[in-house]
Amino acid sequence: xxxxxxxxxxxxxxxxxxxxxxxxxxxxxxxxxxxxxxxxxxxxxxxxxxxxxxxxxxxxxxxxxxxxxxxxxxxxxxxxxxxxxxxxxxxxxxxxxxxxxxxxxxxxxxxxxxxxxxxxxxxxxxxxxxxxxxxxxxxxxxxxxxxxxxxxxxxxxxxxxxxxxxxxxxxxxxxxxxxxxxxxxxxxxxxxxxxxxxxxxxxxxxxxxxxxxxxxxxxxxxxxxxxxxxxxxxxxxxxxxxxxxxxxxxxxxxxxxxxxxxxxxxxxxxxxxxxxxxxxxxxxxxxxxxxxxxxxxxxxxxxxxxxxxxxxxxxxxxxxxxxxxxxxxxxxxxxxxxxxxxxxxxx
Amino acid sequence: xxxxxxxxxxxxxxxxxxxxxxxxxxxxxxxxxxxxxxxxxxxxxxxxxxxxxxxxxxxxxxxxxxxxxxxxxxxxxxxxxxxxxxxxxxxxxxxxxxxxxxxxxxxxxxxxxxxxxxxxxxxxxxxxxxxxxxxxxxxxxxxxxxxxxxxxxxxxxxxxxxxxxxxxxxxxxxxxxxxxxxxxxxx
Numbered sequence: 001x002x003x004x005x006x007x008x009x010x011x012x013x014x015x016x017x018x019x020x021x022x023x024x025x026x027x028x029x030x031x032x033x034x035x036x037x038x039x040x041x042x043x044x045x046x047x048x049x050x051x052x053x054x055x056x057x058x059x060x061x062x063x064x065x066x067x068x069x070x071x072x073x074x075x076x077x078x079x080x081x082x083x084x085x086x087x088x089x090x091x092x093x094x095x096x097x098x099x100x101x102x103x104x105x106x107x108x109x110x111x112x113x114x115x116x117x118x119x120x121x122x123x124x125x126x127x128x129x130x131x132x133x134x135x136x137x138x139x140x141x142x143x144x145x146x147x148x149x150x151x152x153x154x155x156x157x158x159x160x161x162x163x164x165x166x167x168x169x170x171x172x173x174x175x176x177x178x179x180x181x182x183x184x185x186x187x188x189x190x191x192x193x194x195x196x197x198x199x200x201x202x203x204x205x206x207x208x209x210x211x212x213x214x215x216x217x218x219x220x221x222x223x224x225x226x227x228x229x230x231x232x233x234x235x236x237x238x239x240x241x242x243x244x245x246x247x248x249x250x251x252x253x254x255x256x257x258x259x260x261x262x263x264x265x266x267x268x269x270x271x272x273x274x275x276x277x278x279x280x281x282x283x284x285x286x287x288x289x290x291x292x293x294x295x296x297x298x299x300x301x302x303x304x305x306x307x308x309x310x311x312x313x314x315x316x317x318x319x320x321x322x323x324x325x326x327x328x329x330x331x332x333x334x335x336x337x338x339x340x341x342x343x344x345x346x347x
Numbered sequence: 348x349x350x351x352x353x354x355x356x357x358x359x360x361x362x363x364x365x366x367x368x369x370x371x372x373x374x375x376x377x378x379x380x381x382x383x384x385x386x387x388x389x390x391x392x393x394x395x396x397x398x399x400x401x402x403x404x405x406x407x408x409x410x411x412x413x414x415x416x417x418x419x420x421x422x423x424x425x426x427x428x429x430x431x432x433x434x435x436x437x438x439x440x441x442x443x444x445x446x447x448x449x450x451x452x453x454x455x456x457x458x459x460x461x462x463x464x465x466x467x468x469x470x471x472x473x474x475x476x477x478x479x480x481x482x483x484x485x486x487x488x489x490x491x492x493x494x495x496x497x498x499x500x501x502x503x504x505x506x507x508x509x510x511x512x513x514x515x516x517x518x519x520x521x522x523x524x525x526x527x528x529x530x531x532x533x534x
Binding site for chain 1: 366367368369372375376378379380382383385386387388389391
C-alpha cells in the first residue's frame with residue numbers, strides 16, 4: 001500500500017511539475033510564435049533566445065502590487081482564480097501519459113488514475129472550470145468583468161454540448177469511456193496488427209471537438225470572455241499580481257490538457273506507427289511513446305497559437321450561431337452517421 | 348463621385364461553406380505559416396543599428412571655422428525659420444582678445460534648442476547664412492526630465508578637437524562656392 005502511494009505520489013508530483021513547466025513555457029512559446037508569425041523575433045533578452053523569459057514574467061507577477069477592490073466580494077474574489085487553477089490541474093489526472101514501465105518486476109502505469117469514466121471526468125472538471133471565471137467576474141463587481149464572465153459561461157456551456165455530442169460518436173465506436181483503453185485501441189504495428197488512429201474514423205467528430213476545445217479554452221477566435229478591445233480584460237479586469245497570473249496560467253494549462261486529450265482521443269495518444277515492429281523492449285516503447293505523446297501535444301499547442309494569429313475574434317452572435325446552429329446539428333449528424341456505419345459496416 | 352474607387356456593397360447571403368468558416372480559416376493558416384519562415388524584419392537595436400542616410404536629420408551641431416572660432420553670429424535667422432519655435436538665443440558683442448573664439452564681431456552668448464519642440468525639418472540649416480548650424484546623423488540621447496532636452500551651447504557647439512564632418516550634407520554648388528577665397532563669406 002505504501003509503495004503504491006509513494007509511486008502515485010511521485011507520479012502526481014512529476015505530472016504537476018511538468019504541467020506547470022509546460023504552461024510556463026507555453027507563455028514563452030506564445031510570444032515567440034506570435035512574433036515569428038508576424039515577422040518579428042520575440043523575446044530574446046532574458047537568457048539565450050529569451051529562454052528565461054517565463055521566469056522573469058513569473059517573478060514580476062509575484063512582486064506586483066496586489067489590489068483587491070473594496071467593492072468586491074473578497075472571499076469569492078480569492079476563490080475565483082483558485083477554482084480556475086484547481087480545475088485546470090485536476091484534468092491531468094486521467095490523461096494516460098504513457099503505457100506502463102516495468103522496473104524490478106513491478107509494473108508502473110504512467111497514468112495517475114485509470115478511471116473507467118475518464119472522459120466524463122474530464123468533461124465534469126472542465127465544466128466546473130466555468131465557475132472559476134464566473135465567480136471571478138461576478139465578485140469583481142465591475143461591469144466589464146461581469147459581461148466577460150457572462151459571455152464566458154454562455155460560450156462554454158454552448159460549446160460543451162457540441163463537444164459532448166462529438167465524443168458520443170467516438171464512444172459509440174470505441175465502446176469505452178476510459179482514456180487508457182481508447183489509447184490502447186489505437187496501438188499496433190504493421191500488417192494484421194495495424195490500427196488506424198481514431199481521427200481516420202471520426203474526422204468530423206475530431207473537427208467539432210477541436211473547434212469546441214478552442215471555445216472551452218477561451219482561445220482566439222473564441223476569446224470573447226477576455227476580449228481586450230471591448231471589455232478591457234474581461235473577467236480578469238480587476239485582477240492583479242499572482243491572481244491574474246493564476247487565471248492566465250490556468251488558460252495555458254487548459255490548453256496543454258486539451259492538447260493531451262485531443263492527442264489521446266483522436267491521434268493515438270502514446271502510440272506511434274510500427275511500435276510493435278521495432279524490436280524494442282516494452283520499457284523503451286513506453287519511453288518513446290511518452291515522448292511521442294508530448295510531440296503531439298506540442299504540435300497542438302502550436303496549432304492553438306497558430307490559429308490565434310490567423311483569425312480574428314468572432315462577433316458574439318456569430319459565436320452563438322456557430323455553436324448552436326452549426327456545431328450541434330453537425331455533431332448530431334455525426335452520431336447518426338457513426339451509428340449507421342458501425343451497424344452496417346463492421347469495423 | 349470624386350474617385351473611381353467607390354464600390355457598390357452587395358449584401359450576399361453566405362453559403363454553407365462560407366458559414367462554417369473552415370475553408371477560409373484553412374487559407375488563413377497557410378498564409379500565416381508562410382510568415383513563420385520569412386526573414387524577420389526586427390533589428391536588434393543596441394547591437395545592430397539601422398543604417399541611416401548620410402544626410403539624416405538628427406541632433407544639431409554648431410560649427411567652428413578652420414581656426415576653431417564659432418561661426419554663429421546670432422543673427423536669428425534660424426530662430427525665425429524654425430516652424431516649431433524651438434530655437435532661442437541671446438546675442439553678445441565680441442571683446443578684444445576673443446578673436447580666436449568668435450569669428451565675427453557679434454556672437455551668440457546663449458544658444459538653446461528645445462529638442463522636444465524640434466521637428467528636425469532642417470529649415471534652420473537652410474536659413475543659416477554663415478554655415479554655422481547643421482543637422483547631423485547623430486541621434487539625440489534619451490533622458491528623464493524635460494529640462495535636459497533644452498540643449499545649450501555646451502551640447503551643440505562642436506569640440507575643437509572632435510570636429511564633425513558635414514561636407515556630405517552640403518550641395519556641390521555650395522562646396523564649389525566655398526573654394527572662392529575672394530568672397531568675404533569664405534574669409
